[in-house]
Amino acid sequence: MSEAEPRAAPPIAPPAMVRLENILDKVQAYSPATDLTPVQRAYVFAAKAHRGQERRSGEPYLSHPLAVAEILADLHLDVSSIAAGLLHDAVEDTRATIEEIRDLFGDEVAGLVDGVTKISKLPLSTRQDRQAESFRKMLLAMSKDIRVILIKFADRLHNMRTLEPLPETKQRAVARETLDIYAPLAHRLGIARIKWELEDLALRYLDPEAYRDLQARVAKKRAEREGEINELIAILEGRLEEVGVQAQITGRPKHFYSIYKKMRNQGKEFDEIYDLVAVRATTDSVKDCYGALGIIHTLWKPIPGRFKDFIAVPKSNGYQSLHTTVIGPRGEAVEIQIRTHDMHTTAEEGIAAHWAYKEGKAHPDPGDKSFVWLRQLLDWGRDLKDPQEFMDTVRVDLFPDEVYVFTPKGDVKAFPRGATPIDFAFGIHTDIGLHCVGAKVNGRIVPLRYELQNGDIVEIVTSPQQHPSKDWLKIVHTPRARSRIRAWLKNAERARSVQLGRELLERELRKLGKGAAPLLTPEALAPVVERYGLGTAEEFLASVGYGKVSPRQAVGKLLPEEAEALVEAEAAKEREPRERRPVSKVVEEGIRIEGVDDILVRFGKCCTPLPGDEIVGFITRGRGVTIHTGDCPNVDGLTYDPARRIRVEWAERQRTPHQAKILVTIGQDRPGLLADISSAISSANVNIAQAEIRVTEERRGVNTFVLEVADLKQLQAAMQAVRKVSGVVGVERIRGG
Ligand code: MN
Secondary structure, eight states: OOOOOOSSOOOOOOOOOOOHHHHHHHHHHHOTTSOOHHHHHHHHHHHHHTTTOBOTTSSBTTHHHHHHHHHHHHTTOOHHHHHHHHHTTHHHHSSOOHHHHHHHHHHHHHHHHHHHHHHHHSOOOSSHHHHHHHHHHHHHHHHSOTHHHHHHHHHHHHHHHTOTTSOHHHHHHHHHHIIIIIHHHHHHTTOHHHHHHHHHHHHHHHSHHHHHHHHHHHHHHHHHHHHHHHHHHHHHHHHHHHHTOOEEEEEEOOOHHHHHHHHHHTTOOGGGOTTSSEEEEEESSHHHHHHHHHHHHHHSEEOTTOOEETTTSOOTTOOOOEEEEEEOTTSOEEEEEEEEHHHHHHHHHTHHHHHSOBTTBOSOOTTOHHHHHHHHHHHHHHHOOOHHHHHHHHHHHHOTTEEEEEOTTOOEEEEETTOOHHHHHHHHOHHHHHTEEEEEETTEEEOTTOOOOTTOBEEEEEOTTOOOOTTHHHHOOOHHHHHHHHHHHHHHHHHHHHHHHHHHHHHHHHHTTOOHHHHTSHHHHHHHHHHHTOOOHHHHHHHHHHTSSOHHHHHHHHSHHHHHHHHHHHHHHHHSOGGGSOSEEEETTTEEEETOOSOOEEEOTTTOOOBTBOEEEEEETTTEEEEEETTOHHHHSSSSOGGGEEOEEEOSSOSSOEEEEEEEEESSOOTTHHHHHHHHHHHTTOEEEEEEEEEOTTSOEEEEEEEEESSHHHHHHHHHHHHTSTTEEEEEEEOOO
16 A cells, blocks of 8 residues: 555546457356447447547547546447447537438437437536526436436546536536535435546546545544454355355445535534445345344444335435444444445446346346336426426435425525524524524424424524523534524633632632622722733633632632731631531531531522432532532432542521422413412412413423522422412422523
């Protein structure tokens, strides 16, 4: 393997000109009984017609039809297709006519050449309006004979392979069109081999820098992992032979464009894409596919959720295979595909495989999935007069990884499959995304995690109080939404840290008997942060909030002399006999904390403890002590280090009320019910801080109340009172938000 770092994409060397004999040999090999005369005569005709013409590279023009014919021979197509491949540019670029071709080669070849010529004349463009019309004409041109599109693919493939001599603007235009029209169509027809090469070549011209970068990184990664893959293949081959499963195992290269697309669409880094190196097992029978799968899963641990059975449930373009990802012999993930030889041919050649020469089988199977799709599409194409309408129909089928939805005004928006209303909201405007509370799809309220479907009309509901949460990151599918949410969360965390830093400093200063306010203004902080090189006043407060700087250290910087005096005083207190020191002290939130004097206390948002609940405390870095109920799931979970746990208890006297939330379920609504619930709550001397009334789809009422209570006992009394109200079927306390 070459170690040289590629500086620029090396120019694709023009391949040696294909000779007629190469093509004849190939056809002979897969179709020994066929009369090759039409191919020989087509060659002579094309050579005469293109005499004197040159390609931009300076080569004789004939090299192009010859290369196209060879690609068709590699797809094992019939003699008529190969002859038409040789003649495909003759009518367009020379003085030859379609009538001449019909006279010399018959209706079948003439029909193919005519179809290809018609497509070539289409002003194909990627501008949406013209793209629709072009697509339609292209499909109509090939509707008479699908081989037309196969010849057109071969033509485009060779043109892409020899794009180098063209001026840059032309290169980009051809590459764009290839990526927008030809590659998706090749994919839909299942011709993976052509699709991948078209995509990789297009990327090379559309984003040369990314292409070069990927090329270098993939080569490096392959070299790194070559040993592991070879080891895996050797182990697998040995084991399969032992149990008598026939299979050929090969390393499988990954295509640049598919990596590029994954990084773009899923916002992933190169290193996060772990199926860069993959292995393929090809077997004789379906039984052996599953046999090999079983062996693989006993040898190496499969990664859950990565196994896909496309044999039992083929993809819509006819693709069949088993996919699994396992932890390989050296502990790294390896993707493995298992399929029969026939499935492999279909996967690589798709619809072309059906036109390939087969002994005793002249015509493709009309029931084949790709044909059904194509025929349907062509029927629609004939019915739909409006090119845009046709395009919308086709697009859904050509780009199965995308969904198309509408704004209430009727604008179309495209999203990756799996996108949610949050993606849609950020797609409209960042502010709408940041305040999105829900969505109406086709007039019905849907949850934020709803998966958008083709044709949905989506309307976003916003509220100024709503803000993004971390959970949103799990359900969004667009890089735009993800980056906006991350930015917002980062900002919010910073704002919280500044606030917390300020509180911690205020406490520390209070111990010194200093009023905090004048010391913590930006003006007062400015000289301090400047002297110590601490950035801005806000950054200084944030660093205390994050726990990077302790409040004591921070005060030491603000008031060096007073802080030193305090340290002295505390040291003196430390020397006092133990018994004289208070064991615990009530801090202002109504909590006693073992051995701690004065500390910031927060209540867990997850369990919202009330006086009366059993509680535990955890020392959190830079955030004082957080109080949870004893049965809070976060206590036993992974959130806290048990070493940070401290004993806490409720003080006898509570100075401030606590908030608690209850959920009241109503069986049958009746006039005055809400008023009765409210007065039941008041009868227990409890205030209602907030109420929210909802009606479920079954027309049941679900009401949540936020109550201000002194303790658990008072909450229970209020709940008991509500339970007695007629019409109420359930009352429960809700923990957390
Ligand atoms: Mn051509």
